[in-house]
Amino acid sequence: MTEKYKGLSAAEFFYKNREIAGFSNPTRALYQTVRELVENALDATETHGILPTIKVMIKPLDGKVMVKVEDNGIGIPPEEIPNVFGRVFYGSKYQLRQTRGVFGLGVKMAVLYAQITTGKPIRVVSSMQNSEFEYEYEVQIDIQHNTPVILSLKVRKKRKGHGTLVELITEGNWFLARRKIESYLRRTAMIAPYATILFEGPNGSLEIKRASRKLPPPPQVGKYHPKGVDIELLKIMIRNSSKKTTLVEFLMENFDGVGKITATKFCEWAGFSPDTKLGKLTMEDLEVLARKMKEYNKWRRPKPITLSPVSAELLEKGIRHVLNPEFATAITRPPSSYGGNPFIVEVALAYGGEIPPSNTPILYRFANRIPLLYDEGADVVRKVVDSIDWSIYKVKFPAPIAILTHVCSTKIPFKGVGKEAVADVPEIEKELTTAIREAGRRLRLYLSKVEKMYAIKRRKVTIEKYIGEVARALAYIDDSSEKVIMAKLRELLKKDIERRGVAYAEEEQ
């Protein structure tokens, strides 16, 4: 009665459990493949200040599907290409900066899925900005060892500009995945109106041209915030520092927003001498240091230079463009943080117009500019929206209301590696609630205004109905012409309505 023990490589683990990365069936796998490739293409462009032009092509091939995505990004260093596409947990996204990709997993899952369903490798053609050459690789994954296998490599003079083209032949169900893929591309355009996305699919092409040439400032790579620390992180940082560094120097060099005064004050509060040399710290000290750094309440807030919010202006433009509502408003909240990770919440709310009425607000969820299309029921946004009593804001369901939310952070607390739902971290929940309530208040103002306008209009119609009769009666008494009296009465009514309208506007300012 003994057990058989064995170890798995990271590639083997995700090969066996591909559904946790979103590759659960041919439909979902095709959607996830497109998503991962498009997200990498956007990360290679917008994150580096390049206006993205992304070409996506899907072509059914005898029971299989070819997916091709091409970008005008910075390109991948040729020596990194095999690992980037053929090694799970390898990439350039393991830094403190807002990017769409974070896990170093997505594109490898796409390669892996293609490999186990069609046996075909990924083809990558990439050229960097300052290079004269372009490199073309065919790569597969040695699943058991989690290492790339290079099937072919060609080097040639660059033919076009810089960028990367990726081509996969995979198992996929275009018929069932179509709706999700198209709405994924449309929603991507909604949150990235500076991107041009050209999609060529089996049912014709879709061309989403950029609506704006204004690119938000790209995020910068930042330092850790002292609240986000743990023993392991301290150990790594200390390993990379000289043993003679003092604690104050160490804190100043390694953490976000820590100057000499802050560092010294913290050391005194935590019971460490500011001059303690790193070499003298014991494991016990590290444990206390990590705990105290988390507990200390006087650190500066994390700096949001690592983030790249969309801006209320672009969000409102986006939601108006796509939903064509009667009313729209948008809010970008000030930066906040959870566990040392900076984050910003943005919300747009739209009402009426072409929005179909429904029993609960329609949600458009985004995280680091990624549209989230699955698992809405598990997302903190659904929780927040459902917990609000919308009657306070004069919304009576079924109502034509839609809410767009965007959370951006150096670390989105996704519930899974498939990146479909944001966990209910209390700080994020609070910011979302504040923003959505603020949008709700603006909606109430608008709806009150509409109600009042409607009441005034009704008054006008009612009074107008009697003008004829009243004029006739007055003409009888007054001997003036009925027409003159009618004109006078109309003038009076017009002034009255205008006065009410103006008075109302004054009241609202």
Place this chain on the structure above:
Amino acid sequence: MTEKYKGLSAAEFFYKNREIAGFSNPTRALYQTVRELVENALDATETHGILPTIKVMIKPLDGKVMVKVEDNGIGIPPEEIPNVFGRVFYGSKYQLRQTRGVFGLGVKMAVLYAQITTGKPIRVVSSMQNSEFEYEYEVQIDIQHNTPVILSLKVRKKRKGHGTLVELITEGNWFLARRKIESYLRRTAMIAPYATILFEGPNGSLEIKRASRKLPPPPQVGKYHPKGVDIELLKIMIRNSSKKTTLVEFLMENFDGVGKITATKFCEWAGFSPDTKLGKLTMEDLEVLARKMKEYNKWRRPKPITLSPVSAELLEKGIRHVLNPEFATAITRPPSSYGGNPFIVEVALAYGGEIPPSNTPILYRFANRIPLLYDEGADVVRKVVDSIDWSIYKVKFPAPIAILTHVCSTKIPFKGVGKEAVADVPEIEKELTTAIREAGRRLRLYLSKVEKMYAIKRRKVTIEKYIGEVARALAYIDDSSEKVIMAKLRELLKKDIERRGVAYAEEEQ
């Protein structure tokens, strides 16, 4: 404008993304730690035919929490202990068999979380059934290399019987985690009534004694089903076979329920000669073979020997015991499969009694005997239950109704490595719907019966009211004694009611 590329070890990846394994904050981490340890304890006992006795101890220690779990299981081979606790993606659960653990990740996450929050290692004492010795280890994880670090090792003569004791000192919030941990233990007892669970916590102890000594037959290790195949799996299996093996022999040896006739028929259907030697197969052939094996519709259904359902009898006993309802029923569906993985769905439904009324059925979800307490909104069970029109079954909300579901499989399609929600695989969704509807029909029969009984009772009360008066009137005409007539009338009424009751029962059979 170049990027910094790097690779992460599996341990580093989960260290950075611990929230996707359920370790998102001190409350959830404590819950998850207890869960992982208890699940391992149960896997070490029930899976091997041992009646489980599990001791769980939680003790707050100056801002930290000590968690200790002890079982009477088969023990861990001493040479495997370091890897089992100190290497992510290592374990004995990577086989085709129903176990609570599957990912080889949970306990390592608990070790990792303790290590980065308190700096303390895990202490493991284990002794195997046929060994004279017990081994005590202190283990940590070298996160950067995903390898175990042994801090101490002691060997001594066995003092008690076989089993494993695990002790961690970790960061945790007992106050907030208490309710979840206690209900986790109670629900575990509900689905494993043959287990004794002793819990000693800061607020006193909880002793759940086994309600039954009947252990379900343990699951056996099985073979892959031909429908669950992919190119990679075929490659591995072929690598482990002789090159001279014929295709028919290969299929018979490696797959579940494939005999000579089935194998030969398949080969003919798929266009392969049954005598093809494995050594002759090309990559192209492998791709075709994998595709055809998936498409072929005449394989036998997967054998459920790898599964261990609870049984309708035990489920009904469990739900009656815990909820004390007025009505309860349970169903175990016949085995089914998705993508080559066998699974069985079990459902229990309880109504009335001590169940509090609510606006939607209260759910108790289980997967491979693990109670699922989080992410109900993302689970396929919630989707199925919400899609049913309960008024068909005479249920008017708010109603006192609870539904327990148990899905067991060699591969539960969990939505994440935290094991909290089951994905909506169509085959599982269908089985759940069938089982829940069947339970609903049984409930409707019961409720109809109750309605009829109530109508008969009302008839009895109404008639009884007039017996005195009628008896008096009859006595006046008939000259008999009023008392005698009353007794006769009562006798008549009794017979009438009994007849109605019996007639009704006959109608229902």
